[in-house]
Structure formats: structure tokens, C-alpha cells
Amino acid sequence: MKEGSIEGLKEINRKNTESFEVRMAKLKPRARLIRTIGDKLISGPEAAIIELVKNSYDADSLSVEITIFPPADTHNGKITIKDFGHGMSYDNILNDWLEPATDNKSKVTTSKSGKRTLLGAKGVGRFASASLGKKIKLTSVANLGDIYQTSELELDWSIFESNKYLDDIDIDINKSDSQSATSTGVFIEIEDLSTVWDERKIRKLVRELRRLATPQDKNTAPFDIYLDLRHFKLTNSEPYNFNGPQLLFETNRIAEMLEDESTTTTTSTTLITPYKISKESDYRLKGTFDSKGNFDGTFTIIRGDNVPLPIKLDAPPLGIGELSCGAIDVDLRLYDLEKESVEKLFERMGLNFSDFGLRNARAMISENTGIGIYRTGFRIRPYGEPDNDWLKLENRRVQQPSKRIGHGQISGTISVGTERDSHLIERSSREGLETNSAFERLVNLITGILLKVEQKRFDFRAKAGISRKSIKKIDKARELSSLDSITKAVSNLAEKDQKPLLLKIENESQALTKALDEIEAYQRLLESRAALGMVVAQVVHDGRTYLDPISSSAKSIIKNAPLVLENSPKGELIRKYYPTYGQAILDGSKGLASLFKSLDPISGRRRGRPVEFNALDNISNTINLLDELLIESSIQVNLDIDSELKLYGYSGDLQSAVMNIIHNAIHWLNSTQNDKKTIQISSRIEDSLAHISISNNGPLIDDQDQESVFEAGFSLKSDGHGLGLSIAKEACKNSNGDLALDANSIDTCFIITYPISH
Numbered sequence: 001m002k003e004g005s006i007e008g009l010k011e012i013n014r015k016n017t018e019s020f021e022v023r024m025a026k027l028k029p030r031a032r033l034i035r036t037i038g039d040k041l042i043s044g045p046e047a048a049i050i051e052l053v054k055n056s057y058d059a060d061s062l063s064v065e066i067t068i069f070p071p072a073d074t075h076n077g078k079i080t081i082k083d084f085g086h087g088m089s090y091d092n093i094l095n096d097w098l099e100p101a102t103d104n105k106s107k108v109t110t111s112k113s114g115k116r117t118l119l120g121a122k123g124v125g126r127f128a129s130a131s132l133g134k135k136i137k138l139t140s141v142a143n144l145g146d147i148y149q150t151s152e153l154e155l156d157w158s159i160f161e162s163n164k165y166l167d168d169i170d171i172d173i174n175k176s177d178s179q180s181a182t183s184t185g186v187f188i189e190i191e192d193l194s195t196v197w198d199e200r201k202i203r204k205l206v207r208e209l210r211r212l213a214t215p216q217d218k219n220t221a222p223f224d225i226y227l228d229l230r231h232f233k234l235t236n237s238e239p240y241n242f243n244g245p246q247l248l249f250e251t252n253r254i255a256e257m258l259e260d261e262s263t264t265t266t267t268s269t270t271l272i273t274p275y276k277i278s279k280e281s282d283y284r285l286k287g288t289f290d291s292k293g294n295f296d297g298t299f300t301i302i303r304g305d306n307v308p309l310p311i312k313l314d315a316p317p318l319g320i321g322e323l324s325c326g327a328i329d330v331d332l333r334l335y336d337l338e339k340e341s342v343e344k345l346f347e348r349m350g351l352n353f354s355d356f357g358l359r360n361a362r363a364m365i366s367e368n369t370g371i372g373i374y375r376t377g378f379r380i381r382p383y384g385e386p387d388n389d390w391l392k393l394e395n396r397r398v399q400q401p402s403k404r405i406g407h408g409q410i411s412g413t414i415s416v417g418t419e420r421d422s423h424l425i426e427r428s429s430r431e432g433l434e435t436n437s438a439f440e441r442l443v444n445l446i447t448g449i450l451l452k453v454e455q456k457r458f459d460f461r462a463k464a465g466i467s468r469k470s471i472k473k474i475d476k477a478r479e480l481s482s483l484d485s486i487t488k489a490v491s492n493l494a495e496k497d498q499k500p501l502l503l504k505i506e507n508e509s510q511a512l513t514k515a516l517d518e519i520e521a522y523q524r525l526l527e528s529r530a531a532l533g534m535v536v537a538q539v540v541h542d543g544r545t546y547l548d549p550i551s552s553s554a555k556s557i558i559k560n561a562p563l564v565l566e567n568s569p570k571g572e573l574i575r576k577y578y579p580t581y582g583q584a585i586l587d588g589s590k591g592l593a594s595l596f597k598s599l600d601p602i603s604g605r606r607r608g609r610p611v612e613f614n615a616l617d618n619i620s621n622t623i624n625l626l627d628e629l630l631i632e633s634s635i636q637v638n639l640d641i642d643s644e645l646k647l648y649g650y651s652g653d654l655q656s657a658v659m660n661i662i663h664n665a666i667h668w669l670n671s672t673q674n675d676k677k678t679i680q681i682s683s684r685i686e687d688s689l690a691h692i693s694i695s696n697n698g699p700l701i702d703d704q705d706q707e708s709v710f711e712a713g714f715s716l717k718s719d720g721h722g723l724g725l726s727i728a729k730e731a732c733k734n735s736n737g738d739l740a741l742d743a744n745s746i747d748t749c750f751i752i753t754y755p756i757s758h
Helices: 003-019 033-041 045-058 090-097 126-132 157-161 199-212 244-256 261-266 339-348 357-368 393-397 437-464 474-481 484-490 495-563 569-602 615-625 627-632 651-669 724-734
Strands: 063-069 078-083 133-143 148-156 172-178 185-193 224-228 283-289 295-301 308-313 328-334 370-375 410-415 611-614 635-640 646-649 677-686 689-696 738-741 748-755
Touching (some): 045 063, 045 126, 045 185, 045 199, 090 133, 090 148, 090 172, 126 133, 126 185, 133 157, 148 157, 199 224, 199 244, 283 308, 283 437, 295 437, 308 437, 339 357, 484 495, 495 569, 615 635, 615 651, 615 689, 635 651, 646 748, 651 677, 651 724, 724 738
Parallel strands (some): 063 224, 370 410, 635 677
Antiparallel strands (some): 063 078, 078 185, 133 185, 283 295, 283 328, 295 308, 328 410, 611 646, 689 748, 738 748
């Protein structure tokens, strides 16, 4: 190419460059974007009201008052929300409230008083009012030190529906100052409602507000939520023709679980009261995960002995990319749903089960189920709703329904830290937490501790015979063997026809009775052998339970011995855990020693011939062996045994029986609050047998459990092996005696029957 041609191209390129103009473009949001964003961020009218309630909480108000007006001649429905917090100044409204998505609350994390952690951080609360109605009037009174400033803002959200740009819209706001004011706070009026607040919607709102108010953080000032429904009347037109105050009264009544009808006047028709059923359950898990994920807490079998058992769980390692969810407080309640279990639950609640029935009782439990996630005392929606199974408990339960806990069997709270500490980020829509790796960590931690709890519950239910099919007794067959119905039918015949038939019936009845006697004797033999078999099975099970930690700890000691003095992080870790190995071995050996001692009376070893011995001396010696435990438990033992009473048999059998019964009594007396814990021991003679009664004023044994208390493996203790009373009964039988429960006693009373010396 010629040089002239190249110069020509350069000239053309220079001219093109000079004609190119660089301009900066900007987004021009239309006004209706406000409504579009609002509809996306606020999921429903209940969520909108809750957002405004949270704003009142952030303003340090001790309460918030919500009033709903159904449509009337003067308006198309109206909602007012009033609080008594510090209020907003004119500048606050102008620069904060009118600035969507402001980050002020993310910079300042506590309220003005410094006593509350702010709930709102997204700056989207003002959209809540837009989703509730077309018009809003906001009146705020703030204390600015020397003066009180009253600010008023009026806004018709429909202006944002036009095609104007945001910059083109003006909003009316004015202010006035005064030297005094009745109170500070914010009063919001929303008109031309977008939602039809029928009875179904109102009930849903009440439920949401009730769950929002439960529980309150004990470290913060109280916060009461009032809902005024007096404008909903039976005389209104549909669908507003219902009694609003009565609706709230009834739902509060159920929530409070009041038994005494005379106290119903205390039930509020405006204050949202929290559920109280959550205070009662069959099992309770309470504890804390630290920031690393280590759990330290207790598990209590309330329907058993109500004794908190320590439970610890080491933190699972963080997965690749997984974030810590911070420290977590856990308080979970678990329920059994069999009829007898629900009956016992209502009995503990002080309620008459027959007043509700099984279906309603289960419905009340179901209404309160769901694990809520709370932050600074307020629930993060929708966790804790009865239909929100965020832990996917029902999926886990499909394969093992008898062992795994279902969503309808658990309630409670999980309290998490701030977004900064926990990495648990609330969605802008206020519909849960973002499903990030911190949330997955939270789910994994809760699921892991539930696995431990479910096994403990499963073991207890097996020992307590819950859901076990009842054994049909031979007594029913004896009733039928009398053939009364046939005898009655024959009596309608002529007298001459009756005699041969009645004679035949009598002979058949006697033959049936004799056959039943033989069957009963054989059944007793089988039961005795079966009891021994169950004892052996239980010993093997419990023995392995004690041996496993001994074996595991011994292996760890041997394996890590060469590194115990090593000056390294691994050596430091081993030294840290060495005491726990020793404690595990000690606990296991104590358990085995206790198990072997309890088996001694039925060991079958040669003990010589039965002898005559003094009953009072034997029982006194037994009490002396338990003296330290009785003193620690502040239990008074009253002895009323004839000093001349001589028994004939093996003294060790009586001592074993008495020791097991008293040991049992001590445990149950300690499971309840009782300032006068007493064990009463007395004796009487009947024919050639002594009847020794051992009673205590602890909790009574339920009717449905009375036939099971002597079965090997049956136990209502949290850590019981279910052998004590079974072994005590067998020990008495070894000396031709027996042991029974006195069902007619006003206290828990066991009666030992023992041969006397002639």
C-alpha cells in the first residue's frame, strides 16, 4: 500500500474519534416500582402487621395497640397501630422513613435506650403499610430535649400507580413544636384496606401475633401486644358478622389452659396472651451449642421421674465452605400421642381430659407444635408454624416411625445470635432465613442432638411398656366359666326341664374351673421363667452399656499413652481428654457393681437352710446402709415394727427386697417438691404370715402402670434398668413370701408377705 493511502486512513480514524461523544446514563425508576417492590417484600397482611409491631419494639415501646375496623359508611376498612416508644422526629421521617432500604439499623444494632437489639435491618418496614391499605396517616411525637415535636405525614399509595417518576412525586409532611406532650410514640392510620379481614383472616393474625409474643427474652423489658376487635359484631354484614372480642377471649382461654371456670374473668379480650401448653410436655431438651458446635445441656423425661440427665455432644467438624451459625440456645419439648400419654399430659396440666376428648386434645397439642427460631425474643417467620417442617422431621420418621420424632410431636424454641455473629441472614421478604451454609450448619446441629434424644426416648418407652399391647388375664375366663348367661336362659324353661340342664351346666362349669386352675398354675410357672429370662436379657443389655465406655476408654488410653507427654497440639488434646477416659471407666465399674449387687438375691448360689431372724433388726440394718442417702435427701423414716416379730426364711432376701423398695422410694421422693418426705414401715400378722408395709408420700403409680411395676425391664426412671422391683419380688418368693402393690393405699405402698417363725 502506498504511503499516501496510509495517511488517508489515519485522517479518517481521527475524525471518527472526534465525533464520538461519551455520556453517563442513570436509571430512572418509575413511581409504581414502590408498589412492585412492596408486593414482593411483604408476603401477606399478617406479615405486614408484624413488621409494624417490630418497629414499635425497636422504638423501645413497652406495648403496641392494634385496632381493626371493618368497612363502614365512613370508610372502606381501617387499621390503626399505636405505640408509646421514643417516636420519630421530622428529620427521622424525612431521612429514614422516606428512604427505602436505609442501612441505619445495620449500622446501629441497639435501640435508643440500648436495652433492645433492633429487629429491623432491611429498611423495608414502610412497605408494610402500603400492602395493608391505599392511604396512610402517620403521626409521631418525639422528645427532642427542650421541646416535643409532633410530625404528620399523609400519603396515598395509589399515586405510585401512575406513570410518573419517583422524582415527580411530592409527599405531604409537616411539623409543630410544643413544651409538653401526653406521651411520645407513633400512631399509624391505614385506610382503604386491601385485605378482607373475615373471621378466618383474624384467627390467622391472632395466631401469628401469639407466636410472635412467645417467648419474651428474659433479659429485655416486657413487650405486650394488644388487638382490639370490638368493631367486629354479630350485627355487621357478611363476612364481618362475628364477635371479635369473644373470638380473642376464646383463643386466649385455650392458650392459657385455665381449669377453674371462676377465673375466666382474668382472660383478656384485647391482650394477646402466649401459649402455656408449651410449659408441659413428656420430654424436654434444654441446653446450648457454643460457637464451635459443642452441645452441653440436659434431657428430662417428665412423664418418668422428671430428673434432668446431663447430655453432651462434641461438635461435628465444619464441612468445606460451611460457616458457623454461632452460639445457639435450645429449649425443645417432645410429646407422646397415645391416648394414655395425652391423658397423663393433661393431668399434669391440671386439666380434665374428658372435657376435651382425644381428638380435641391432640388438636391443642398440634396447634402448639413447631420449632420456632427466635432472635432477641421474637420469632422469625415462618419457623414455629404447625405446618412448617423446616427440619424435615416427617421425612426422617418414615423409615422408623416408632423411634423418630415427627413434626407434630415437638415444639420449642431455638434462639440464635445477630446476623453478624451467626451468619444467619433474614430474607428481605421476612419469610425465613437464607439457605446458606450457616443455616445448613444449624439444621445439622439440631438433627444431630435429636438423634441422641430419640434413642433415650425410645429406650424409656420400651422399659415403660408404652404402646405395649395389654396381656389378657385369666380372670375374664373365670367369669365366663360360671356360664351365668346360660343358667339365666334355662331358668325361663319349665321346672321339669330345668333340672337336668342345670345339673349339666354345673358339671361343665366345674370342669372349666378346674381346667383354668391348671392353666393358671402353668402360666405362673411360665411367667416365673419368663421373668428370669427377661432379667438375664436386661442384665446382658445393661452390662454391655456399662462395658462399652470402659472398653472404649481403655483402648484410647493404651493407644494415646505414647503421646501423652508430647509437647504438641495433639499431646495437649490427649492430656485434655485423659480425665474423661478415667471418669468413663469409673462410671462403668460403678454401674456393673450396682447391677451385680442387685442380682445377688436371685443368683441361685447355695445359702444353706432358711433360718429364724428378727424382722426389726433386719430392716433397721438395711436402713442404716442407706442412712447417708436418706439424710442427703431429707427423708424421714418412721418404723413401726413389732420388736418381737420373728421371720423364717433367708434374711438376705428380706434385706434385698426392703433395700430395693426404699431405694426406689428415695428416687421418686426426690423427683418432686416435697418439704416433708416420709417413708413409713409397719407390720401386722395374719395367719402364719407377716405383712410388712413400706409406703412413701411421693408421686402415686398410675393405674395403667400398676400391673407392670414388677415386670423385669419395666422402668419409669430416666436411667433405670427396670430390675429393682422384679428382683425384690423374686427375693421374697425365694423365702416362700411375696411382694405386691397396695392399690387401695392413699400413698405409694408396697406390701412384703413373709413367713413367720412358729
